[in-house]
Amino acid sequence: MDMKEEMALQIRDLKSHFFTSKGVVPAVDGVSIDVPPGRIIGLVGESGCGKSMTAMSVMGLLRHPGKIVGGTILLEGRDITHLSKRERSKVRGNEISMIFQEPMTSLNPVYPVGRQVQEAILLHQKVTKEEAKQRVIDIFKEVGIPEPEKRYYSYPHQLSGGLRQRVMIGMAMVCRPKVMIADEPTTALDVTIEAQILRLMKRLRDELGTSIILITHNMGVVAEVCDYVYVMYAGNVMEQAETFELFERTEHPYTQGLLKSIPKLDGKEDRLYTIEGVVPNLLHLPKGCNFCNRCDQTVEKCFVEKPELYETREGHKVRCFRYEGGVKA
Amino acid sequence: MAAERKTGEILLEAKNLVKEFPLANSRRGKQVVHAVSGVNLKIYEGETLALVGESGCGKSTLGRTLIRLLPATSGTLEFKGADITAMKEREFAQYRRQMQLIFQDPYASLNPRMNVKEIIAEPLTTYGLAKDKSDLERQVKELMGEVGIPAEFINRYPHQFSGGQRQRIGIARAIALRPKLIVCDEPVSALDVSIQSQVLNLLKDLQDQYGLTYLFISHDLSVVKFIADRVCVMFLGMVCEVGDTDSLYETPLHPYTRFLLEAIPKADPRLRNEEKELLTGEIPSPVNPPSGCRFHTRCPYAKEICRREAPPAKQVGERQVFCHFPLEG
Numbered sequence: 055m056d057m058k059e060e061m062a063l064q065i066r067d068l069k070s071h072f073f074t075s076k077g078v079v080p081a082v083d084g085v086s087i088d089v090p091p092g093r094i095i096g097l098v099g100e101s102g103c104g105k106s107m108t109a110m111s112v113m114g115l116l117r118h119p120g121k122i123v124g125g126t127i128l129l130e131g132r133d134i135t136h137l138s139k140r141e142r143s144k145v146r147g148n149e150i151s152m153i154f155q156e157p158m159t160s161l162n163p164v165y166p167v168g169r170q171v172q173e174a175i176l177l178h179q180k181v182t183k184e185e186a187k188q189r190v191i192d193i194f195k196e197v198g199i200p201e202p203e204k205r206y207y208s209y210p211h212q213l214s215g216g217l218r219q220r221v222m223i224g225m226a227m228v229c230r231p232k233v234m235i236a237d238e239p240t241t242a243l244d245v246t247i248e249a250q251i252l253r254l255m256k257r258l259r260d261e262l263g264t265s266i267i268l269i270t271h272n273m274g275v276v277a278e279v280c281d282y283v284y285v286m287y288a289g290n291v292m293e294q295a296e297t298f299e300l301f302e303r304t305e306h307p308y309t310q311g312l313l314k315s316i317p318k319l320d321g322k323e324d325r326l327y328t329i330e331g332v333v334p335n336l337l338h339l340p341k342g343c344n345f346c347n348r349c350d351q352t353v354e355k356c357f358v359e360k361p362e363l364y365e366t367r368e369g370h371k372v373r374c375f376r377y378e379g380g381v382k383a
Numbered sequence: 384m385a386a387e388r389k390t391g392e393i394l395l396e397a398k399n400l401v402k403e404f405p406l407a408n409s410r411r412g413k414q415v416v417h418a419v420s421g422v423n424l425k426i427y428e429g430e431t432l433a434l435v436g437e438s439g440c441g442k443s444t445l446g447r448t449l450i451r452l453l454p455a456t457s458g459t460l461e462f463k464g465a466d467i468t469a470m471k472e473r474e475f476a477q478y479r480r481q482m483q484l485i486f487q488d489p490y491a492s493l494n495p496r497m498n499v500k501e502i503i504a505e506p507l508t509t510y511g512l513a514k515d516k517s518d519l520e521r522q523v524k525e526l527m528g529e530v531g532i533p534a535e536f537i538n539r540y541p542h543q544f545s546g547g548q549r550q551r552i553g554i555a556r557a558i559a560l561r562p563k564l565i566v567c568d569e570p571v572s573a574l575d576v577s578i579q580s581q582v583l584n585l586l587k588d589l590q591d592q593y594g595l596t597y598l599f600i601s602h603d604l605s606v607v608k609f610i611a612d613r614v615c616v617m618f619l620g621m622v623c624e625v626g627d628t629d630s631l632y633e634t635p636l637h638p639y640t641r642f643l644l645e646a647i648p649k650a651d652p653r654l655r656n657e658e659k660e661l662l663t664g665e666i667p668s669p670v671n672p673p674s675g676c677r678f679h680t681r682c683p684y685a686k687e688i689c690r691r692e693a694p695p696a697k698q699v700g701e702r703q704v705f706c707h708f709p710l711e712g
Contacts, residue, residue: 100575214665215438244437244602246662249646253661271575274605274648278655297652315580316650317609322629325587326580326609332545333575 062130062232062265063089063112063150069124070104070111079336081107081120083289089233092263094255096280096297098270100312102333103286105269109235112267113152114142130232148178151226155238157218161210167218168194168206171225178229193224198254216247220254227258234258237269252279273316277301282369285309288334288344291363295370305372307351343375351376392428392463394564394596395449395482399423400458402441402448406670416669418444420620421458423696426564431590431597433611433628435604435643439666441620446566446600450482451475480510483557487569489549493541499552500537503527506559526555530585547578551585558589566598571606583610604647608632616640619669619677621693626702636699636709639678676707684708 070082082104089095097105110116112127114137127135134145154160162170168190175186187206194202197220210218219239226234236255240248256279258264268280276283276297283300285293285308293306304310314327331348340346342357349356355375363371366380402419418441426432426449434442447453449460451467459468462478470478486492493502503523504513513519524534530551532544541549550570557565567586571579583606589595601607607614608628615625616637624637635641642662664681667673676694679685686708694705 100577216665244666245604245646246437246642247665248648249661250663252648253657256657272648273576273650277650277652278648301650301652312576313650315576317580317583317605319605319608319632319644319647319649323609325584328580328584329577332547332578 060090061088061128062091063087063267064128065108065112065125066128067125068108068111068122068127070107070116070120071123073119073121074337077337080289080339081336082111084125085286085289085291086125087267087284087291089265089267091232091265092259093281094259094266094268094279096268096270096276096283097286098273098276098283098312099286100271100333102288102336104289105286106237108286109152109237109267109269112235113146113150115152144178147174147226147231148229149231150233150235151229151231152235152237153219153222153226153239155241157215157222157242158210160222161218163210166207166209167213167221168208171221171228174225174228189228190224193228194221197221197224197227198250199224214247215243216250219243219247219251223251223254223258227262227264230262231264233265233267235267235269238271239268240275241270241272248275255279273313285312288336288339290344290373291371292345292373293371294363299367299370303367303370305366305370305377306374307349307376308345311348311350343373393425393461394428394463395426396461397422397424397449398459398461400445400448400460401456402444402453403456414670417620417672418669419448420672422620422622424449424615424622424625426596426598428563428596429590429594430612431599431610433599433601433607433614434617435601435607435614436617437602437643437666439619439669440617441669442600442617443568445617446568446598447484449598450484450564450566451479452484480506480560481563483560483562483565485550485553485557485565485567485570488573489546489553490541490573492553493549495541498538498540499523499527499532502541502552503555503559506556510560512560522559526559529558529589530555545578546574547582550574550582554582554585554589558593558595561593562595564596564598566600568600569602570599572601572603579606586610604632604644616643619667619672621677622703622705623678624702624704624706626704630700630702634710636702636704637706638682638684638710641710676705 065085065087068082068085072079072081085108099105111122122135126133129149171190172186175189190206191202194205199205199217199220240251255266259266270276280297282296284291287308293309304313311329317326329348342359343361346352346356353375361373361375363373364377364380365371366377400419400422403415403417406414422445436442448455459466467475467478500523503526504519507513507519507522513522527534532548532551571582599610611628614628614631616623618639623639635644645659662681667680673680675691676689679689688707694707697704
């Protein structure tokens, strides 16, 4: 992926560490992600892999004792890694926005939802209150909220989970950001509602050209909507590829294991494939590859050195010694 | 696996089971939540019956009412032919120990102030199943071994374990009394994929070993496909369809079952379907459920009679479907 100036968002070798009393936790340890305009980029991995912390770093939402200790974050070529509070608030919610898993905790329970979305407009744009209100109603229509004029006055508790997530997406989209980060946006929703929300995100990508970073643990969601995928494990990107390529030519043993552990909808299995062991404690990472203690394809080198990302085909990279030099050993 | 029912004996049968919760302080007089409305269900010995449906469909309430953790509003419950609906607690105790529950959240279902030994020993001491202290410890260690928790962790507390290990401890507690029936209420939904497959395999092994019967409550249809022999699909307190897992997934007869199956994001990008028909709208309120067939407000095939009359059970082969116009098999 060249033509770097065209990327909506570029994360370069990002390191976000947490300085705890027990030691330094390298939650994000050298992550590079390219987000081209008008694409949905998947960040997938299990809990503790660093996918959410990558997003929080981009949004400038890391809290003490977390800190960005290395790397750069470029928004359309502009460095936004370390911004002052003032500069940050001009970017956040305006040029980059974020939605979360549980919309109920992200909305203020004592204000009507319409007013909360209106506030986002008034904060970033010079429009009158009346114009802003009209914009809210328009965006509600756009994200598929029925009776938008009435819903403007609804309180969060009066809406269902699906509608609340639509309000959050509306709020995130109302200033037409270049990038929207969605952190497990459908995990708390039922499948029929999830399907609606995923379709909505695809529509926003196609109609408004918004870039979306979709954080999820669900390989089904990845396969359904993402254009390009990064698989993370213990603070590193383990594999990255275009979605069809990733599913057709899965190369990293971890990605393979993840896909094999999902029960299949067609056919019947007697036992499920399992990745033995548990995610390592980030305070005591193995000396070699972060995945070496759970991997079923290790070679000697895996236990002593850390692998880099090796490019195996155009746009497909794998952090595994078996692919050193770009071909499978 | 799925087609053969391991034995023909009915273990638990619900007849016209109703569970309603009165709403406190409702302004419009006495209102009730119709959580379970007239369910007839048979659970056969040695099988895994899955209860599936979206949130609020009453699957958890039904699971708990079936084992009398919640008193039924009306209807009858028979365990191995004995009417346990209104049995006195003293008499019911011998049945209660044959029915256990595994909870969804392994963080909330284990007492943080008890160590593993106390947690697993509790049911054993309650029913006086240990001769002395050393016998109790031996039994606890045996149970830990069965679920894959090393015996040297016997004095550890829940916070010292990962989510998957805690779920194993919960399972050890549930099998301690050698029950006949275990209600598994979303036992793997809080776990990562790689851990989920370990726990599912464990549940299957224990079932084979002890001839356990599972009532497996889940919203995840791929997990259900793996574990269940039969599936019961619920919508808003009522059963839509019951049948053998494989055939039900292959040819759903109730429109809701079909929409549910189609809405699952499949872990294969080649199966993307931008045109697939999605269920619109939201789940109606169980306080004022729709008249007639409760699914009619979301059903694209609904006709006049669906609004008027609740559909009777129709037998199609081994399948039971509650729909005026079932889909072609």
